Amino acid sequence: MRKIGRKTLAFALASGVAVLASGCTSIKDHRGYLIDQTLVDSVQPGIDNRMSVEKTLGRPTFVSQFGEQDWYYISQQVKTPPFLRPRTKEQTILRVRFDAAGNVQAVDKRGMEQVAHISPEGDKTPTLGRDRGLLEDLFGNIGAVGAAGMGGGTGPTGPGPNGS
Template identity: 55%
Template sequence: MTAGKAIGAGLALAMALAAGGCSSIRENRGYVADQSLVNAVQPGIDNQRSVEATLGRPTFTSQYGEPTWYYVSSVTGRKPFVRPKIIQHSVLKIRFDAAGNVLSADRTGVDQVAYLSPEGDSTPTLGRERSFFEDLFGNIGQVGAGAGPSGPGA
């Protein structure tokens, strides 16, 4: 191999490594769904025990109303040093009747995701803002005088 070909091969390898460093990083978050197992859950046939045996424990369950289990999964992608963005998102919602039998199994996607954008480093609250000195001296004159622990004038 000549020196020119070695330099060219080394340069090509360096460029390939540099390009690989800028590729997107994919991460699975939450429940990792197996489509064949998800499709195996049938309303009217399965119950809570069979769903748990097939899919495992849910991500979270409903606290009020009819019993509902949620399996939440996301795939995010990000470039190095950048916040991750959701590429795929799915929620499997399985509703049960009072006896524990499956009523329905519904899937929703990224169209149901709500994006929140906080404003700055503070949280807006109701009421008026008070300065440090208003907080420090604000109660002077507000508390009734003469009403000590043993009553007035004691």
Template identity: 60%
Template sequence: MQHRSRFLLAATALLALGACSSIKDHRGYIVDPVLVDSIQPGIDNAQSVERTLGRPTFISDFGRKDWYYVAINAQQKPFGSPQTKDQLVMKISFDEKGNVAAINRSGIEKVVRLNPDGDKTPTLGRERTFLEDLFGNIGTVGAGGGGGASGDNTGGPNGS
């Protein structure tokens, strides 16, 4: 009986540890370094690039028709949000004849981590509380500077 309880305890511990493991995820192009390194500017053209690397992740809409291959490796810890661990963005530029003109690669150094403040938007000016917003105009209607009896026409947008 004691062996059975130890076995159940060990099995429960293994299941609990397995449930707390990180999730690894790959998104986008699957990089084969040999194929990527085989593309040469001035030698390859759009057709040979597509045959070697496959269809690009996306093609630029404006200006030159540059091809982009994007690969992202992310990791998500339990109860957390995914974090980018590794990234490759390969941009292949073509000349007017359709030959490869340049190949540019960038990695994780181009990733920007944003930490937006979801509670409020920072603004210029005075900080006001909820009650000041709610009751802030009480007593200001008809106060001086409204252009009433003094004949001053600078009070409102219509001069009144």
């Protein structure tokens, strides 16, 4: 059997470390609309309408449901470190506002400055009311709700769950 030289062993070790380290890099991903600034600049307030905007920019990511019918195009750059949750690194929201006749009124562009960062409060949802224990949760309704068929014999009074 042949002995492995120090250089060969060092090369194999360095190669193994390089392969393992390459698996620990973050994954970069683009989500949503790909914004082309030339196309966005070609949309002119007072000149374009909904049809021309759709032909130029495509269908919006979503349309506002309340108030005026604004169109939104959302673009995100997301980075996912190994073994962690994805994080938004860059976000652009393009809003196209229309007047009552359907003509472009304005085109607004927003970035990460409008993103609200919230932190949930642990793994429990705070609720109003009293704080109940385990036994009270398990047995709290005993006696509070009557069993079907155990009443006065005439059946329930008033409308049922479907209004009949």
